[in-house]
Amino acid sequence: MTAQTKAEAAKNAAEAAAEAANDSKLDAQEAQRLAEAAQKAAETANKEAAEARDTAADAQKAAESASEAAKAFADLAEASRKAAEAAQEVAEAAQKAAEKARDEAAALLKKAQEEADAKLAQAEKALQDAQKMQQQLEELIQKEQFKAQKPVIAKAKSAKKKTAKITWKQVEGADGYVVEYALKVGFKGAKSVTVKKGSAISATLKKLKSKKSYYVRIKAYKTVGGEKVYTSYSAKKKVRIK
Numbered sequence: 001m002t003a004q005t006k007a008e009a010a011k012n013a014a015e016a017a018a019e020a021a022n023d024s025k026l027d028a029q030e031a032q033r034l035a036e037a038a039q040k041a042a043e044t045a046n047k048e049a050a051e052a053r054d055t056a057a058d059a060q061k062a063a064e065s066a067s068e069a070a071k072a073f074a075d076l077a078e079a080s081r082k083a084a085e086a087a088q089e090v091a092e093a094a095q096k097a098a099e100k101a102r103d104e105a106a107a108l109l110k111k112a113q114e115e116a117d118a119k120l121a122q123a124e125k126a127l128q129d130a131q132k133m134q135q136q137l138e139e140l141i142q143k144e145q146f147k148a149q150k151p152v153i154a155k156a157k158s159a160k161k162k163t164a165k166i167t168w169k170q171v172e173g174a175d176g177y178v179v180e181y182a183l184k185v186g187f188k189g190a191k192s193v194t195v196k197k198g199s200a201i202s203a204t205l206k207k208l209k210s211k212k213s214y215y216v217r218i219k220a221y222k223t224v225g226g227e228k229v230y231t232s233y234s235a236k237k238k239v240r241i242k
Helices: 003-147
Strands: 153-157 164-168 176-182 189-197 202-205 213-224 226-231 237-240
Touching: 003 213, 003 226, 153 213, 153 237, 164 176, 164 213, 164 237, 176 202, 189 202
Parallel strands: none
Antiparallel strands: 153 164, 164 202, 176 189, 176 213, 213 226, 213 237
């Protein structure tokens, strides 16, 4: 090989080495660039990891707060439930108390009504008794006043055979009269005629014995309280029968 050839070969080798060096430089620069990019990516990743950690911590705190809030809510719900149960018990107790009070009031009202009815019945009975006593008293007075009257025979005359007409003064309040007649002065074996008219003032006796003398007297009667009350007899009259 000639020197020229060796020089060209050396030159070519030097150029190849220069290219290789240049390529190595470029590779080194690319590697540097990639390293810097990787560094930046690593920094970004570290930053994102830190942010993720912060976010995770915040999430943890939020979860803890939520847990505490949930627990507080559960406690509140339990307290509310207990309060509701207590309120229900109070309401039931109040209802029972109200029912008891209503029953007691109804019982008291019934008792008061019964007592009032009993007192009213007693008052009505007392009034009826008083009215009855008053009526009895009035009837007694009427009886005594009526019994105290004494009829008066105005005339006793025989105008026809076997008859005699007896005339008297009307007795106030009388319902009728009883005319009694007998042959004996003591009225032994006497007979009587009842005149059922308070306004009557005379009666005719029939089927008497002729030529005989009869004794005649009258009494008035009045019905008071279902009882027939009589006056005393009048003074007797003597009549001679034709």
